[in-house]
Amino acid sequence: MHPRKNNILLILLLWFVKPVYSELPFGIKGIKSGAAFSNFPTMNDIYNPGYVFGVVGEKQLSSHAALSWEALFTTRGGILTDIAILTNAMNPDEMYMYDVHCSVLFLEIPIYLKLKLPLNDTWTLFMMSGPSVSSARKDFSSLKNKRSYSGTPEDYYNELLKVDSYLNYDAGPYSSNRLDKSLRLGFNWGIGFSCHRFSIESRYSKIYQDLGYLDNLHNVNLRTHTIQVILTVQFTE
Numbered sequence: 001m002h003p004r005k006n007n008i009l010l011i012l013l014l015w016f017v018k019p020v021y022s023e024l025p026f027g028i029k030g031i032k033s034g035a036a037f038s039n040f041p042t043m044n045d046i047y048n049p050g051y052v053f054g055v056v057g058e059k060q061l062s063s064h065a066a067l068s069w070e071a072l073f074t075t076r077g078g079i080l081t082d083i084a085i086l087t088n089a090m091n092p093d094e095m096y097m098y099d100v101h102c103s104v105l106f107l108e109i110p111i112y113l114k115l116k117l118p119l120n121d122t123w124t125l126f127m128m129s130g131p132s133v134s135s136a137r138k139d140f141s142s143l144k145n146k147r148s149y150s151g152t153p154e155d156y157y158n159e160l161l162k163v164d165s166y167l168n169y170d171a172g173p174y175s176s177n178r179l180d181k182s183l184r185l186g187f188n189w190g191i192g193f194s195c196h197r198f199s200i201e202s203r204y205s206k207i208y209q210d211l212g213y214l215d216n217l218h219n220v221n222l223r224t225h226t227i228q229v230i231l232t233v234q235f236t237e
Contacts, residue, residue: 027057030197032070034230040078040102041225048101050075052228058114068112068128076207076224077102077141084149097150098143108134110188110205122195129189134207136181184209190228197234202227 032054037047054072061067080100110132117125184207192201205226 027059027069028055028235029058030056030232030234032056032072032230032232034228036074036076036226036228038076038078038224038226040080040223042223043078043080046079046081047227048075048077048079048103050077050103052230056232064116066114066116068114070108070110070112072108072110073137074106074108074205074226074228075103075140076106076226077104078224082150084151085143095149097145097147099145101142101144103140103142104136105138105140106134107137108132108186110186112188116194124194125191126194126199126201127189127191128201128203130187132186132188132205134184134186136184182209192230194232197236199232199234201230201232203230204228 032052034052036050036052038050039045039047052072052074054070054074056068056070058069059067080102083098083100084095085098085100110130112128112130114126114128119125186205186207188203188205190201190203192199192203205228207224210223
């Protein structure tokens, strides 16, 4: 994404969030933590487990609606199976098959419209949806389940054409200097229950841009989808 577009997105984001943090310092109402399970749905349905944690702010709009924002660190990615990797660029015979466990830490800022439906004096059902802006910060991806290359000689050389010479295992094939840290747009929606200062929610989160650091290698759509299960603790009721 072009730097000028990045700046415009950040300015708009801060403008929308400003009413939220006007009541308390930075508008922080509580902390969030939970599990994240992400995959590449265009490739397979294998989910890679991870985590999510951060802070949340909220501005009450009415008795049944609120504007909520979050600053989260969350892992995203997926698992690619049976990927041929050239482990030594100086020796084309050293090609092996791996499972690539893609795990990238993102800093994400989502904004939600939250609708609340009280069930009784204790429990409240809430639904939430809204856009997000995120940026990849660190790559924790790894190669696992090393095994012999199982293709034919013709497939072998076709695979070689897909592997850039700088991607060798000893040098760290998924090192952070290959990570695309530009801003990415996403969308999130979820449902949950709250009780006094505690709430638990399940949400679906999608990023609309590829994890660019793998595109040159695999030439596939690596847009990551994530299911998150999150516990929130508010500082006050």
